[in-house]
Amino acid sequence: MxxxxxxxxxxxxxxxxxxxxxxxxxxxxxxxxxxxxxxxxxxxxxxxxxxxxxxxxxxxxxxxxxxxxxxxxxxxxxxxxxxxxxxxxxANAQVAAKKDAVVIGVVEGDVHDMGKNIVVGVLEASGYRVIDLGKDVPRDRFLESLEETKASLLALSTMMSTPLENMRDVIEWVRRLHPGVRILVGGAPLDERLARSIGADGYAEGAADVPGEVERVLARLARPVDIPVASG
Amino acid sequence: MPPLGSLPEPLLDAVAGISSARGRWTSLTAIERVLTTFRHKEPDRVPATPILGAGARQIKGIPFPDFATKAEKAADAYCSGFEFVGGDLVVLLWDLSVEAADFGQKVIYPENSTAMCDYNDPVVKEVGDYRKVKPIDFSQTVRMQEFVKLCRIMVKRLGLRTVIGGFVFGPLGVLSMMRGAERLFRDCVLYPKEVRKACEAITRTLIEFVQAQCETGVSALAIDSLYASRNGLAKQLWEEIEGPFVREIAREIKKNGVSVAVHNCGHDLYFDAQIRSMEPDAISFAHLPDDCRTPKELKERYGDQVTLIGYIPTPLLVTGTPQEVMTACREQIDVLARDGGYILAPGCEYPPNIPLTNAFSIMKAAEKYG
CATH class of the missing domain: 1.10.1240.10 (Methionine synthase domain)
Structure with a gap:
């Protein structure tokens, strides 16, 4: 060329x-x-x-x-x-992503997806295969997608405080059904402590922090760790 | 509280001085307390508000859609929130879709969450649609008129006991509801003239909206200029696109003798640009501005220019124990309350679906540490 x-x-x-x-x-x-x-x-x-x-x-x-x-x-x-x-x-060039697959979406109850869309762009540019489920995504859709894609990471977003319970619910179910999947969360009502309290492995304050945080939580996946499993 | 802007400055300072002196040996009323702090004098204690909006609907079990669309129901929620939790200032805020709804934007009213715009069906579908946005006949609006009714009811019911504040979303914010923020952001860079044209049309209606709110007797009115932050536009672009229009709105509010507050819960917000544009009496914020690294620096740089309202973090209200919230309040009071000019509050609306425990924590902290 x-x-x-x-x-x-x-x-x-x-x-x-x-x-x-x-x-x-x-x-x-x-x-x-x-x-x-x-x-x-x-x-x-x-x-x-x-x-x-x-x-x-x-x-x-x-x-x-x-x-x-x-x-x-x-x-x-x-x-x-x-x-x-x-x-x-x-031009028929092979541009397949080389890194892990990431399932991403805005949790049910929220339609604000700009932050999520930016993160999708950042992850794609960083070489991840991104499965974008969009906004207002029901829990079962996340679970199905993880099953279908065998993704290593789930990224959840919300810009409102009211869907935080839905986010917690998704995380609990992912822990039960896909215990090996790492979970990253982000959005306006969250901080690191709140992310931890709802069971996430990682939290990114802004899109620019996402690749570093993804690497951090996936590195934890590469070695044996205790994965907290929700009861009930 | 009387419209502050209608009284001469020396008189206000004299009243605030007397209140500040009285506050050393007796409790002030909420109105005296806020007036004193707005004049940058220390009241008996720090004024506080939990910014209880939709969260207050839990007290009487009022459904979200009723709260967001019916003035009487919303007033019941706000009044019960005030009676139950208290507050030196009651900020009337429904949600950010009020103005856009009257511009024809489809809105979703969930049973268990805040009303939000349907971004799958935006009014501004393509760049050419910006010029189709026209001012609307304010007398024919539905949600804005209902919000004005809410202001009127609240002033009548609580106006002698606490400070009532109105609310308006800035024109760029309204436009983001009608276009979707992501598309609007691109357009701001690529087609700024088109965006400004629509902002101009929206502003004509918003001016009527704030006039109507001012006529109800509210003492202050908050302009939400969210996109004047790093969550929004670059500073210069914001000043070019939205700055002139929020300036017009702020002037209209002041013309009516009502205090101007700015609400902006974005990260690294532009205090300097917003002060230049709106010359507000107060700024309600959730994060430190882009030019301050610590709250101490914030107080030193802006404490004598505006009254600071904030900035207990939303996540702390969700996860924190009452003691942790009170500790955070105390830390902020220690740094920000000196010489008045500070109102203790959350950085944004109290989260609508969590227990009211930490709303009490804020009020308790003001009494104990303020």
Whole structure:
């Protein structure tokens, strides 16, 4: 794959990859197609392109964490990443996620899904296979999905305090039926202590913290641990 | 409490000074207490409010949908909450869908939760729809008129015993209910002119809404500007898009002699930008602002500019023991209450479905440590 920006010009591979990385941060997803349209199959491996996209998203995530990128801007970065993935798929490139599967959704009783959607974008850009169940998701749908996908992690979200009981209920049932699954929670009414009190393994205050917290709770999965099982 | 803005500043300071002096040997009324702290003088004790809204419906078993749509039922809930738990300030807040509902947004009224907009069926479906948002005939609104009725009833029933505060969601917030926050956020970056156009139209109606609330005799009115925080827009973009409109709303409230409060439960909220835009008398907050790392810094930087209302965390109210909540209250009182200008309160509405135990803890802490 080469990158003929100008006819006859040989552009260093690193510069091409830098362009791809930068377009992830450009806050203008429409530019992605333009950049990809100039890529020529053959000189760049899809993994390299995806790697550059991921590097761009990693920078965006750092900026979000540091307050240098706002949530609206970060949403546009996610859009750019997804468009890039779409372009790769269009070129029949293999872009399958390499990390664990994560089932995610907003618990029943809540329809606010922006936070969850941002986390989905962050996880996808970090290489996880994400099964997004959407919003207002009943408990049984989570349980079915864990059964179907054999995911290692369940991520639950709510922006309201009223569905916290539903969140607790989902966690209790996952403990009973899928004791090996790790559970991460997030959302406005939660903090670390409340997350622990309803039985979650991890809590992420913001989307930028999610990959680190996922790694932490999955690392616990890799070694024998006592898994609290709800009674009753 | 009389409309503070209608009285000359020196008179208010004199009244507050007398109240502060009286407060050293006798209990003040809730109204005196709030007036004194609003003038940045120390009352007999820190004023407190549990911001009990839908949580108070538990006392009389009023269903959520009735609370959210019927002024009489809501007033019963608020009054029973006040009689049961107390409060130097009663903030009338239904939910964030009130204004959007009257702009045609479909709203879901669950039996066991707060009313919320149906984002699967937004009024603003595409960018071109922003320009179709027009001011509405306020006399024909349903939920806003009902909310005004609630203000009127509450002022009549409790207006001499506590401070009654009204509420309005800022135009960008209303628009987020009609578009979905995620789509709106993208549009704010990509199509700011379109978003501003819709905000402008919504603001025309919101001005009538706040005028009507002010006419009921409420003493203060809170503008919710949630997106002036890191949960929302970048500071400069917020000031460009919503800032001018909340300024208009705040001016209208002040013109009516009513105190302006800002409510913003976002993370790293922009105290500076909101003060620039609205020049509020008070800010109710759940988290520290973006330019302060500690509550001490917050008090030093903003304590003489606005009355601080907050900021007991919602999760603590859900999981904390009464003693833990009281300890948190004491810590905040110790840092924020010096020289007045502070009202002890949760960072946001008291969680509607939890027991009222920790609402009592807040009031008890004010009495014991305030």
């Amino acid at each position: 080469h990158f003929p920006l100008e006819e006859g010009e040989t552009v260093a591979k690193s510069k091409i990859l830098k362009n791809i990385e930068e377009v992830m941060l450009a806050r203008n997803p429409a530019q992605v197609e333009k950049v990809f349209s100039k890529l020529d199959a053959g000189s760049l491996a899809p993994e390299e392109i995806l790697g550059a996209m991921t590097a761009g998203m990693e920078k965006a995530r750092s900026q979000l964490k540091e307050g240098k990128c706002s949530i609206p801007e970060f949403l546009l970065c996610i859009d750019a990443f997804r468009r890039g993935v779409g372009q790769l798929k269009k």
